[in-house]
Amino acid sequence: MLNFIIVAQEGMIAEINKLLDEELDKDNVHNVFFSIYSPTKSIDLHSVKGSFSDGSLVSEANPFYTASIGKTFTATTLGILVDRGKLHFDDPISKYLPDEIMDGLHILNGVDYKDSIRLSHLLQHTSGLPDYFNRETIDGSTGIFDLIMTDKEHFWQPSELIQFSKAHFRPNFAPGKGYLYTDTEYVLLGMIIEEVSKMPLHDFFAKEIFEPLSMNSTYLNLRSTGKNALGKMAELYAGGYEISTFKSLSADWAGGAIISTGKDLIRFQIALFGTELVSEETLNKMQEWTYETVGMTYGYGLRKIKFSELDPSFPNLEVIGHSGSNGTSMYYCPDEDIYLVGTLNQLESSKDAVILLARVLEKCTNF
Template sequence: MKKIFLIILLITGFLLNALSQENNQKHRLEQLHQLFKTYTEEEVIRNAFFRIETADQSILIDTVVGKFADGEEVTLNTPYYTASIGKTFTATAITLLVDQGKLAFEDRVADHLGKVVTGLSVIDGVDYSKELTIHHLLSHTSGMADYFEDTPISGVNMMQKLITEPDHFWKPMELIDFTRQHFKARFQPGLGYHYSDTEYVLLGLIIEKVTKIPLHQFFEKYIINPLSMELTSMNLWSEPVKRPDFPLAEIYAGPIEISRYQSLSADWAGGAIRSSGRDLNDFIKAIFQGNLISESSLQKMQQWVPESKGTYYGYGLRKWVLNELNPSWPALTLIGHSGSTGAYMYFCPELDIYLSGTFNNTDYMQQHIMFLAEILIGISTNSK
């Protein structure tokens, strides 16, 4: 009888402990949901997406808020624009070609594209374009101008043209010519850091030259289809495998809705991907779990160059170090990429957590890192 009583006590204690853990987990998930809701209550946010998951799925949230202008609800099957997260796709594509022996990171760009690069790297009357390497392009150390946000010699930059010429469909070579005609290089290759979409257009052209297929088809063949990324495609260039509920969640540049603009074609290899939280998390998982590229190539993609306080750039990957951004924050890192629309796709190696989503407004470009920091702080605090 005494033995049976002890067994009952043990079972009861086990069940109470399991129930306590379940309640704690439920409370943690509710807190994460509430934090997301708080960030989406701002008037500028018309729709927002958030997915977070641990490798063991002990934490899993996939949620969305908002409506289209016509009143229809956005859903988890509504693809959203990822903006510069597309750079991670392009850098991964280049890395796949390196792993296949078709490219090397130190290849000279001119050896692949010839005169296409002429005039893009002129400093004090000297053209350094023949010194440009794929490494320079991937790491934003080429010194070339950014046609999107730099101040042009004449006229306006692409960020302004995107709004004023919404019906213009930009082809890749047009973007290179636009840079060559209206912008000056910042420094000689390898002598600094300057974020530039021009570099990633050149990388896209290299991929097409080497593989002899369009960039969007390379993405489909080697990234999207192998990872079953059903809602992912290249905006204005291809369609996803799975028919989405709506073509694309509405994007806002401040108060202006731009999701149907043909001028978004100016992103191309630098950021034209539309996707979902699930697809993006699967993508970055595949990168870091060795299911896409080799371990040695992943290490090369993480050759960090200082970008700004607490921020570093590799090959299509950005790293945030939280306690460098704010000394009161924990020593956690986020590795992935952000987009100008408030989009994000990151991996936190210390917590083995993957986070993707967007706030779909260019006015929220900076707030996403504060949101992610608060999410990770909450999780790390509760796990102690």
């Protein structure tokens, strides 16, 4: 039986590496990372492919930009503070934010909703606030994504991002009356965490999550460094542009600026779903789902994907975790006890990353 397991795993690894090679062969993909861990299936695979622009190969020692996977860390941090009695999910955000942030934050059809926004609304993207990353501003001015590309030395502060959102966008609906994925909400959550904890967000992440879990290669981009970051960050691309070193990436903060590795992110997932970081009650609250789109629902910094609803050819399985705009994935499949983490490090690869996730999971369950 042992030999059969070894042969089966060798076959699975070969099939998964074939999938990764197919992604790497695409013109706009320069590096691919994928990690799979399952204690019950005896799987512990970490595959890294591709190279840096100078020709040197990427490796497991190179952490990667996780983008919106960071929302799960921000939501988990809120959960930690809830468990400690420092705040409550139903608290109005005006309790923690200064007037210069709250004034003009949410005015819709002449009604000021600033005092109606709850922490839960921000966590679940139901506040109605606009997304400052939206490329179409109400006044025709240049959006932040284009500013990131053209003013790469600009270092964005959180309050500056909120002011940008208020100046160039308008709310979409009253709090609790709809769903709209927006980074604006998570910047506000980061500011609240700093106000309540009296610590910079990156320090709180390090003290309460990274250090206790020995996530030594994980840190918040441009604001801290890993305790034991062995290699430079894998290069991140927007189309044909390599943007990893842009200071303007500071526009991505509490909504998704964490740098990490597959091993570290699996360690985080095990701790989160094992209630090492938050209580069972809080974890259950984080998994109260609202409709996002076909095949996807959203909780508090967590997304659930039902693959068969996305495409009948996909496996009839669900995963819980988060995705990022650069083709990053961090998910757990409870039915199969499989943790999956990966990235294509390309901003145009979000859809391809979901397809890859489904196909990799399918290979894991077929052997």
